[in-house]
Amino acid sequence: MRSTKLWLYGLILIAAVLSILLVMRALDTMLPGVQLPPAIGELTVERVDIVPEGFVAKIRANSQEPMQIAQVMVDSAYWVFAQSPPGPLSRGAGAMVTINFPWVAGDAHHLKFVTSVGETFEHTIDIALETPSLSIRSLRNYALLGILVGLLPVALGMLSFPILNTLGTHGLEFILAVTVGLLAYLFIDMTFDGLEIAARASSMFGGQLLVFVPLLLTLAALQSLSQRSSSSDNGTRIAILIALGIGLHNLGEGLAIGASFAVNKAAMGAFLVVGFTLHNITEGVGIVAPLVNKKPRRRFLCLLALIAGLPVVPGLWLGAYSFAPHWAAIYFGVGAGAIAQVVVEIDRFFRTRPDSQFANTRFSHTSVAGYCAGVSLMYATALLISV
């Protein structure tokens, strides 16, 4: 009986909401004085492919009225273009715009899209260079690069395991804190990278929420999962979580590097490889830190290395050949959320448990020094990458 009443109550609420919507719609036509201002549209250029014959731009419209691309300018000149699919673009619709254009290698070019009502949307190609085409060979090369800068350095870092095993309690406390610092750095890095990408996505997708919503959802979901499996009492699970978090971050790094290689920024290549390698060696150390004084099997260690290091490869592929900014932003949000949860997990596992040898060391001198060292180390190696 009681539940029937509740159901009825719920239905009435829904009906009320619907009637408010209907009344508002009616008001819109009944009161000519109350009208929406003319919509200012938005056009996002999600990416531009540079082919020998010209440009191929992926655009996305965001306006109340369907948006018609009337003309396209390149460097302040009208050029013949083809739009696929043709016709006006409704809200959220995407299209490919192809422009045959004799672009100049190394120069900047400016695209301007002019809509039928005279709105203009600009996009700058900073340095025109041909976009590499997809081939087995290029995929293989990117895979090799990914293994070189992703997998191997992580494995190398993990090889520090025997050394970590010789450290005393204070040493381990420090290394564990380094791992937390490192993860905190990755969390910040991933969040801000995500925010920057979100700014390039159509605002229709919610802007910065594209990062924060997935971040919070991921954090909440993983937290709830970890509460259920908290019976595990060794560092194995923590090591897997750290490896996963680092793996997610490395996929994001792969995206970025793939993108830079796709535009032939060869000059930064050497710095990039060195910086990235140092970065990932540090990460490898972090992964094995919770395994100290355990006797992990070799196969398990290999698995951890693969989880943490190999995602660089698909990251590179995606970065080099295809991704939409809104998907990338969501991905960075998920990654950041996962990393945040790992930090929480490490803290909970090692410092909150009364039987842990690191209990109540959260703000010890050794731990704080470790946090600082972790963040600084990552920052220093990142400087090499972003030269």
Place this chain on the structure above:
Amino acid sequence: MIEWIKTSLTRRALFGAALATGASAKVSGNAKHHGKMTTVGVVDDVRNGFNPHEMLTDWDTGTASKRTDGRTVREFAITAIDHEIEIAPNLHFAAWTYNGRVPGPTLRVTEGDIVRVEFTNHGSHAHNIHFHGIHSAAMDGLPGIGEVEPGESFVYEFEALPFGCHLYHCHSMPLSRHVHKGLYGAFIIDPDPARHLELEDVARSRLLGSTENGHWQELLMVMNAFDVNFDEDNEVYAVNSIAHAFSKTPIKIDRKRPVRVYLINLTEFDPINSFHLHANFFQYFDHGTTLTATSTRIDTVMQCQGQRGILEFSFADHEPGKYMFHAHQTEFAEQGWTGFFDVT
């Protein structure tokens, strides 16, 4: 790190979308190396209510009558109307117009005629008509002088002086908005040969309707531009309003007959515009107020806003073919102000 993503997003490989998916997005062959620099599509002249080609020779001589003192009176009716015009294919501009067209009607009278213009305002703002010429202060067309509120009208009357290639435009405030919205047109005063006996033949050749004038191919070209996004920078440049009208359909020229162009600059925002003729040189009569050329052998002339003049040239000794003319501000040329003479 994020820098790379930025650059990548601007210029990256989208392998799939462009090259693999859309067939129509595929870069086609003929323009492989240079593509084609023009606007895409066709402007609906019928919907616009005017045609840039017809405007070249669309002289409006008004309704003529004789006054008791023997003077010719020419009466014109001009109405200001808000009218959306298509200035490049699919690109629409909410214009303010005289008689529904931009530029407005080309008024053509003879030196000494009495000009009477009944101006009615059916637009949404107050407008007026300011004629370049000689007239009394009361006929000047300024804010407060001969300015007409929506729904009202006013009659401008003055003697057509001096002969030349002139213009008229709305002088209501803010001036730049009233001009760039499209309220302007040509006002040509032909010389009266009887008043210029020393150069009577020249004057006669300029007088519309004379046998000598019939030998000439006369063209009206109003250089104008449109700021479609209101950032005080033009997106479309043209002659007679429609981008690329004369490059898509060249102007037919009979090379046995000389060419006279009445050239007027009504471009807003850019201080100067220019006309450059390919493979030929012309005589130029600044403001058209003299019967001898002010520049005798030039191929490029520049005009500031509101400046105008008459160009005279001939293709008599040229091979038939297409001869280009355009603004020599390349940016203007590439945004619509380019045309061809198809000389036969």
